[in-house]
Amino acid sequence: MPKVGNPYKMEDVEKNGWVVINGQVCDLKEFKNIHPGGVQVINDYSGKDASDQWNMIHAPTTIQNVAPETIIGYIEE
Secondary structure, eight states: OOOOSEEEOHHHHHHHTOEEETTEEEOOTTGGGTOTTOHHHHHHTTTSBOHHHHHHHSOTTHHHHHOGGGEEEEEOO
């Protein structure tokens, strides 16, 4: 995925309750209220890397197509 936004470490993700999807850091706090799959699944991955679960259900570019405003950065390597 392209590197959009700011670089972050997993510690930042954990501290802020963000979610990592395919290397992208996403702030889903507002989006979870309209998520078709419900709030709980997003809460379950708060502060974590949800890539494996995400990729079983969604196309890799779904977040860019459906909710690009949630992408705030990327994980620093």
